[in-house]
Amino acid sequence: MSDIFPKWTNKLPAYLLAAGAMMGTAVVAGVWYYFTPKYTRVGYQPIQPVSFSHHIHVEQLGMDCRYCHTGVEKSSHSNIPASTLCMNCHNQVLKEDPRLALVRESAATGKPIPWVWIHKTPDFVFFNHAVHVNRGISCVHCHGQINLMDEVQHAKPLSMAFCLDCHRNPEAFIRPPDQVFNLNWQPESQTKQLADGARLVREWRVEKLENCSACHR
């Protein structure tokens, strides 16, 4: 038989097994690492038609989120403001600036500014902004420190696991209602967060909604 199969073929099964195991591990690791919104969505930072800086408006000027996103406490949708609202100040501030040409044109003609939508949940997810911000979930929980971003970037995965982390354990996240729009707020300590969070969950009767129809309708 040694004439037909050379000696090295004795090791072939072991080699094949080792190679298969390595390939299998690599594929599993690759899928685990890459096939998740933590990879596919986080870090998405499209070039917007107008280089609006949240950092300047919130930190430097001290504006509240709700000056522009007026509907966030009342509606499921947190609105992008009409360009006429920008002109409240920019009819005088940076009046001739070419970076704001699109805003001026939009305010004058009603033609929408083609903002690129970054935080896109699937259409079968019914996320309600109002119910979250009115019950102590801050902008920062889902959007990251958007107040420090000169260019908005997708900061959190917004995957189903991400939602459930909080839905299963709201007391770790719920904050006092007057700190919801203060994106720099930090709890004094983790134990205080858990104690205050548990109290707010009890007082507001926050339900730990995990049933499918809470989000999928």
Add this chain to the structure above:
Amino acid sequence: MRYFLAAFVLLCLAVVSIAGFRGSLSRRPPLELFSDMDRQPKLRPQSANEFFADRFSSRPHPANTVPRAEPLLVGAQPVYPFEDHPVNTGMVAGTPPGATNFVELNPLPLTAELLARGQHIFSIHCLPCHGAAGDGKGVTTKYGMTVIGNLHDPRIVRQPDGEIFHVITHGRNLMQGYAAAIEPRDRWAVIAYVRALQLSHLASADEVPADQQAALRK
């Protein structure tokens, strides 16, 4: 086996160098392999929709219709947004268009809750220009806004509440209207708060409670 190992390491390196790491900056939209249920051809607010000629998914009200709405309670009386009532217009009911027959007083009953709401709305929408004290020295004065009304100006102190409502709603001079941003009830709340600010500004030191006068004189 040596060749396999080399190829394997090369392959891993190639994948990592092409795909990068989690959270790395990307200008391209996230890849959606099966997007048929993720992206349904339904209306989403503020998104383009091909069904309509102008592609606006958020539709304007059709002509000769009124929106369904919760009435605003003035005392116990419900007032709907389309009614000709001072709380909606700032004018005496029956005022013809273009006239300036402003109501003198805030139609909403003055409560601590209304004042607190007014302060809250003031700090969001008015404070950037008019300043926390209402003196017209908000942060925007540093960035080229020059003519900002000082709310303690006798001209404004003497204005009827209805006129201030009209200014918030439709704007005046360089200030634009805030009708889209502030609901009528909140506008009246802001007016109540502005009146409180004006009152505090016009007060004399003798009106400060006796136990706090010492702190004031320091």
